[in-house]
Amino acid sequence: MERVYLDNNATTMVDPRVKQAMDPYYLQQYGNPNSLHSFGTEIHPEMSVALDRLYEGTGAADEDDIIINACATEGNNTVLKGIWAAKLKENRPFHLVTSEIEHPSIAHTADWLESMGARVTRLPVDEQGLVTPEILKEHVSRGSADLVSIMWANNETGLINPVQELCRTAHDLGSLFHTDAVQAVGKIPLNVSELGCDYLTFSAHKFHGPKGVGGLYVRRGAPPISLLHGGEQMGGKRAGTVNVAYMIGMGLAMEMATEALDYENTKVRELRDRLEDALIGIPDTVILGRRENRTPNTILVSFKGIEGEAFLWDLNTNGIAASTGSACSSEDLEADATLRAMKLGADLAHTAVRFSLSRFTTEEEIDYTIETIKKIVRRLRSISSTYK
Amino acid sequence: MAKGDLIGGTLWDQYSGKVADRMNNPRHLGAVSEEEAAAMNAELVVADYGAESCGDAVRLYWAVDRDSGKIVKASFKSFGCGTAIASSDMMAELCIGKTVDEAVKITNIDVEHALRDNPDIPAVPPQKMHCSVMAYDVIKAAAAKFKGVDLSSLEEEEIVCECARVSLGTIQEVIRLNDLKTVEEITAYTKAGAFCKSCIRPGGHESRKYYLVDILKETRAKMEEETLAREERPFADLSPFKQARAVETLFDAEIRPSLKQDGGNVQIVDLDITEEGPVIEISYEGACISCPASGVGTLGFIEKILKDKLDERFQVRIV
Numbered sequence A: 001m002e003r004v005y006l007d008n009n010a011t012t013m014v015d016p017r018v019k020q021a022m023d024p025y026y027l028q029q030y031g032n033p034n035s036l037h038s039f040g041t042e043i044h045p046e047m048s049v050a051l052d053r054l055y056e057g058t059g060a061a062d063e064d065d066i067i068i069n070a071c072a073t074e075g076n077n078t079v080l081k082g083i084w085a086a087k088l089k090e091n092r093p094f095h096l097v098t099s100e101i102e103h104p105s106i107a108h109t110a111d112w113l114e115s116m117g118a119r120v121t122r123l124p125v126d127e128q129g130l131v132t133p134e135i136l137k138e139h140v141s142r143g144s145a146d147l148v149s150i151m152w153a154n155n156e157t158g159l160i161n162p163v164q165e166l167c168r169t170a171h172d173l174g175s176l177f178h179t180d181a182v183q184a185v186g187k188i189p190l191n192v193s194e195l196g197c198d199y200l201t202f203s204a205h206k207f208h209g210p211k212g213v214g215g216l217y218v219r220r221g222a223p224p225i226s227l228l229h230g231g232e233q234m235g236g237k238r239a240g241t242v243n244v245a246y247m248i249g250m251g252l253a254m255e256m257a258t259e260a261l262d263y264e265n266t267k268v269r270e271l272r273d274r275l276e277d278a279l280i281g282i283p284d285t286v287i288l289g290r291r292e293n294r295t296p297n298t299i300l301v302s303f304k305g306i307e308g309e310a311f312l313w314d315l316n317t318n319g320i321a322a323s324t325g326s327a328c329s330s331e332d333l334e335a336d337a338t339l340r341a342m343k344l345g346a347d348l349a350h351t352a353v354r355f356s357l358s359r360f361t362t363e364e365e366i367d368y369t370i371e372t373i374k375k376i377v378r379r380l381r382s383i384s385s386t387y388k
Numbered sequence B: 001m002a003k004g005d006l007i008g009g010t011l012w013d014q015y016s017g018k019v020a021d022r023m024n025n026p027r028h029l030g031a032v033s034e035e036e037a038a039a040m041n042a043e044l045v046v047a048d049y050g051a052e053s054c055g056d057a058v059r060l061y062w063a064v065d066r067d068s069g070k071i072v073k074a075s076f077k078s079f080g081c082g083t084a085i086a087s088s089d090m091m092a093e094l095c096i097g098k099t100v101d102e103a104v105k106i107t108n109i110d111v112e113h114a115l116r117d118n119p120d121i122p123a124v125p126p127q128k129m130h131c132s133v134m135a136y137d138v139i140k141a142a143a144a145k146f147k148g149v150d151l152s153s154l155e156e157e158e159i160v161c162e163c164a165r166v167s168l169g170t171i172q173e174v175i176r177l178n179d180l181k182t183v184e185e186i187t188a189y190t191k192a193g194a195f196c197k198s199c200i201r202p203g204g205h206e207s208r209k210y211y212l213v214d215i216l217k218e219t220r221a222k223m224e225e226e227t228l229a230r231e232e233r234p235f236a237d238l239s240p241f242k243q244a245r246a247v248e249t250l251f252d253a254e255i256r257p258s259l260k261q262d263g264g265n266v267q268i269v270d271l272d273i274t275e276e277g278p279v280i281e282i283s284y285e286g287a288c289i290s291c292p293a294s295g296v297g298t299l300g301f302i303e304k305i306l307k308d309k310l311d312e313r314f315q316v317r318i319v
Helices: A017-020 A046-056 A072-090 A106-117 A134-137 A163-172 A243-259 A261-280 A310-316 A337-341 A348-349 A362-381 B017-024 B034-039 B082-096 B100-104 B110-113 B126-147 B167-180 B183-190 B210-231 B240-261 B298-309
Strands: A065-069 A096-097 A121-123 A145-151 A176-180 A199-203 A214-218 A285-287 A298-303 A352-356 B042-051 B055-067 B071-079 B159-161 B264-274 B277-286 B315-318
Touching: A046 A065, A046 A214, A046 A243, A065 A072, A072 A096, A072 A106, A072 A145, A072 A176, A072 A199, A072 A214, A096 A106, A106 A121, A106 B183, A121 A134, A134 A163, A176 B210, A214 B055, A243 A261, A243 A362, A261 A285, A261 A298, A261 A362, A261 B277, A298 A348, A310 A348, A310 A352, A310 A362, A310 B017, A310 B082, A337 A348, A337 B042, A348 A362, B017 B082, B017 B183, B034 B042, B042 B071, B042 B126, B055 B082, B055 B100, B055 B126, B071 B082, B082 B110, B082 B126, B100 B126, B110 B126, B159 B167, B167 B183, B167 B210, B183 B210, B210 B240, B240 B264, B240 B298
Parallel strands: A096 A121, A096 A145, A145 A176, A176 A199, B277 B315
Antiparallel strands: A065 A214, A199 A214, A285 A298, A298 A352, B042 B055, B055 B071, B264 B277
């Protein structure tokens, strides 16, 4: 086994068909879609197809917007800063409600807004690691919040928040609702019309599209927001020449992710469960979060007595890519925010390792991973001073 | 920020070949048993440092020869990241052949240097220097156990930055000698605060006894005070501006540091120069507010310093 990639929550391989679909837009059809000549206009039909696929895949109505941007980080920044700026313009205070387990693109943007004078409420999670409507109601009074932003599925644990109920509750409280759906697309059926959210963000590279392109869904009637001012692209809502190849790639990737939902929730889930069952079979191992509450591809596991970065090092030596939220692996020596919010105890935060599968993961890869993990656990526990 | 910082995720790229090699194949791994030690005519010493909840824990085994007093075998076990494993392994190796007194002199910096491939290139990135400190701490713990003494009795000086092993005395001295005004300058001169950054200010990776921000402020205040002390004229003849500055400086240099040690502090509310002499109004903060001694003992302490250093007619009022 040469290499096994089990870090699909970080990024995914571009689907070969997606790459093929993008190819013509580099050497042949390289025009600017806003030009009047044929180099520009000849791209329009394929761009329309891409939009159709994105609207279809997300369940958006034609009256809604899906603004093509560079990444979910841009989308998240646009929503939070956009609504704040609109309030600022009216000379009104801004109250953002988010959670303690958000991705840095929400968490750090919220910190920045707070430093600019905004009020920020960060909701804790329950004992299952979830943000619930009850928690939202408990912390936010009616009419006080301007925007509630809660992630759909958590990147570290795969835990799925009840966003439909959260959205309803936020609306009942008189607030707009945004969800960061980066880890949900391709794993959970997505329908913004049923969900009822005002804003939703996603990123192509998490569902086998290219890096550097994402989408921001804006419900019709929701306050318009924009971060980048300039040309007339995206109806003037997001200036900057559209990355044509990436937009077309993302459109196809979205269609394929929707088609692969069944496979993801059957075959990928089976492989994940097979790996998870094998991990549970190793003594003194804890799996974080109930299986039924998680995206079908994710496992966050703690091996007692083994520090996360050391585990990752041994995995990498054996050609397996995974991830850890351990403080020792980060540039700033801080444990991952999700692990801290889940109040797991410091030892779990130092030992947690994440495996995330994709539709390209094979049975052979999982079998090899299981055998390798057993060997690594034996070696590192024999080194460990805290494991008996 | 510069070109080198833009890509990120370079943690592992910065490990030396020796670090990687010792992570994969530690040479001095495992326990030493009583029987093994006895067979070598050696005394077994086992010491632990750290805890799983801190992210690093290491256990050191020494077999100390009963005749020569030399460490004839050293090995370790570790719960820690790869660099902690590599540092522990090198630390054990450096102990072998030394007496306990010699081994105590091994520092984390020796361990890190021994792990370098190239003498000029660090073996680990700055934030990982922290892991090698563990290796140093456990030697101290083993030596204390061997000698049957308290761990703190082996500390010769107050260390502010564990990663770079910079003492309080050194930091105060460079601030004075080079007239340093910022924490960044302290780091540039001494390397203190360049690694895990815990010692710069409260709120970092670890809580510390001393922080560079406080040391800088207190040392600067003491320097200022000494400059003012060279002022020939008595306090009463100074301009109001210089009077206020002298009082503020004295508080920073002599009064606040002792109050802060007990979790308290004091603010100057007003300074009035009356016919009967200067009157200062102060308000307590933190632990001083509820401290029963603050109305008597602490007040007397503050008054005495003001009288001794500035004007013997000084009166202090708490507001």
